Each structure stands twice: as C-alpha cells, then as structure tokens.
Amino acid sequence: MAAAANKLSRFNVTALALGLAFLYLPIVILIIYSFNASRLVTVWGGWSLRWYTEFFNDSAMIDAAWMSLRVAATSATFATLLGTLAAIALSRGAGFRGRTLFSGMLYAPLVMPEVITGLSLLLLFVAINAERGFWTVVIAHTTLTMCFVAVVVQARLGALDKSLEEVAMDLGCDPARAFLAVTLPLIVPSVAAGWMLAFTLSLDDLVIASFTTGPGSATLPIRIYSEVRLGIKPEINAICTLVVALIAVVIVVASLASKISDARGKSAAPL
Known part of the structure; x- marks a missing residue:
C-alpha cells in the first residue's frame, strides 16, 4: 500500500x-536564442x-550592469545588518512595548505594492530635496529587502535554544559576548542566505528603481x-541569460547556506 502511494x-x-514547462520553458527558449x-x-x-561579444562591447550596458551590481551589493549589506538587528529584537525582546507596531512596519514591504513603495520614496526624496542617484536607489532597495532578511534570520533564531546563551552567561559572558560567541556562529548561514536573497531582489528590481533613480544611475533592468x-x-x-545564470548561482548558494544553518540548528538543539 505504501509503495503504491509513493508511486x-x-x-x-x-x-x-x-507546471515546470509553464515556469521554465520561456527561460529555456531565451537562453537558446541568446x-x-x-x-x-x-x-534561427x-x-x-x-x-x-556585442554586450561586452556595449559600454552603456556594461555601465548599467556595474551600477546594478554596486547597488545590489551595497543595499544587501545594509539590509542584512538592519534586518538581522530587527530579527534579534523581535526574537530576543518578546515583551518590549510597541513590538506589534514595529513588526507590522518591518514586514509592510512584503505585502505593499512596489508602485506604492516607489512613489512614497520618491515623494520623500523630493520633500527633503535629495538628489536622486546611486544612494537613493540603495536606500529604496534596503527598504524593500530588509524585511526578507528579517524573516530568514528570525526563523533561524526561533529554532535555536535560548538556554545556550544562558549557559554562556552563567560561565561569565555578558549578553553581547554570549550572542557573539554562541548564537552568531549558528545563524551565520541564515544571515548569508538573507544577504543573497536581498542581493537577488535588488538586482531584479525595476519598479522601485525607476522611481528613485536619477541621471547617470540607471540600473540594468531599467536599461x-x-x-x-x-x-x-x-x-x-x-544579457538576460547572464542575469539568469548569476541569480541561479546566488539562489543555489543561498539554499546551501540555509541547509547548513538547519543542520547546525538541529545539532545545537538539546536532546
């Protein structure tokens, strides 16, 4: 019976x-025709x-690709730092006042339409008279991707045993040192996975970047x-084939990092 059910x-x-053809056939056709x-x-x-060869000789496209990589790497780094801190606050500070409001504001970009997010950021930059360019796109992408990092890191923190930090503090560590010595090594793979996810989302974004970019700072999707x-x-x-290849590599590395984090979390759990 079980064998029949598994067939x-x-x-x-x-x-x-x-399902696979619906998802991947257009990408396969694009790669072949490249x-x-x-x-x-x-x-044909x-x-x-x-x-x-034409792409690597196209200076405008190369500049746009380089701009996208710079924006993605910078915004992913900021999003990882802020998202990890937010995840720590939500996981380790369960009783602080305003937690519900904080978590709601943190996760709002997950459900907010990108057009609304992009327009609101544009109005903000116009109101403060900020010159739109590299840094405005970085701020916008950090706002977009920080919540994704927080989700990944908070899930890993929730799976860890808090008594590990308590044991470290009983042995003489202060809370900060206990976190750095015990918890951080266990969540490093999930932090890396969050960075790669933020990098991929930033590299792929068109809508928000089109609202917040300026002259000379067009990203590759806009180009x-x-x-x-x-x-x-x-x-x-x-160009699209190269982007697909890059994103595929990032996703594979992020998946491997997540599996490593899972294995470490299980090994650190009490028997």
Whole structure:
C-alpha cells in the first residue's frame, strides 16, 4: 500500500511536467536564442556567441550592469545588518512595548505594492530635496529587502535554544559576548542566505528603481526595459541569460547556506 502511494501516477507526472514547462520553458527558449547567430530574434541562424561579444562591447550596458551590481551589493549589506538587528529584537525582546507596531512596519514591504513603495520614496526624496542617484536607489532597495532578511534570520533564531546563551552567561559572558560567541556562529548561514536573497531582489528590481533613480544611475533592468520598448534585440537575450545564470548561482548558494544553518540548528538543539 505504501509503495503504491509513493508511486507517481500518470496524472501527477503530467501535472508536474506542465507546471515546470509553464515556469521554465520561456527561460529555456531565451537562453537558446541568446546563442542565435541571426539578427532576427525569431529566426534561427545557427549557434554563435556574437551577441555576448556585442554586450561586452556595449559600454552603456556594461555601465548599467556595474551600477546594478554596486547597488545590489551595497543595499544587501545594509539590509542584512538592519534586518538581522530587527530579527534579534523581535526574537530576543518578546515583551518590549510597541513590538506589534514595529513588526507590522518591518514586514509592510512584503505585502505593499512596489508602485506604492516607489512613489512614497520618491515623494520623500523630493520633500527633503535629495538628489536622486546611486544612494537613493540603495536606500529604496534596503527598504524593500530588509524585511526578507528579517524573516530568514528570525526563523533561524526561533529554532535555536535560548538556554545556550544562558549557559554562556552563567560561565561569565555578558549578553553581547554570549550572542557573539554562541548564537552568531549558528545563524551565520541564515544571515548569508538573507544577504543573497536581498542581493537577488535588488538586482531584479525595476519598479522601485525607476522611481528613485536619477541621471547617470540607471540600473540594468531599467536599461533593458528602455531597449525592449524600441524592439527586442538579440543582445538583450544574451544579457538576460547572464542575469539568469548569476541569480541561479546566488539562489543555489543561498539554499546551501540555509541547509547548513538547519543542520547546525538541529545539532545545537538539546536532546
């Protein structure tokens, strides 16, 4: 009976195949046509790397890609620092006044439409007369991604045994030293996973960046969108393939870091 229940039926296999095709077939087609030698996007002209060469010779695209990487790395670092501190406050300070309001404000970007977030940040920057550019995009992306980091780190902190820190304090550590010596090494993989998630979300964002960017600070998604509006060029397929590859690597590394964090959390749990 159990063996029969574990077997995949024809219906389940078909549903799985259709689901995977719906999700990944467009990406696979994009990757294949990024190696198309023809200048016409829909006409196959043989295998070629010419459009990758075109991309690396396109200074405007390279500048936009470099801007996106800088923004993503900087905002992910700030989001990881602030999100980790917020997760610690919510996990270790369960009884402080205003906790519900704080958590609601922290997690608001999870459900807030990006158009609303981008418009509100734009109005803020205009009100304080801030020049829009690299740092305004970084602040906007930090606001967007900090809550995702907090969710990842708070989940890991919730799975750890608080008595580990108490034992360290009984042995003479103050609370800060106990956290740095005991808890932080156990949550480092989840912190790294949060950074990679924030990096990926920042690299992918178009809506919020389009509200908060300024002259000379266009990110790669904005540049790609402006190019596509004039017609899809084969070079765009090559650029998107490189972005997909980069994000895939980041996601794989984040998944591995999360599994390592799970294993450490279980090994640290009392028997």
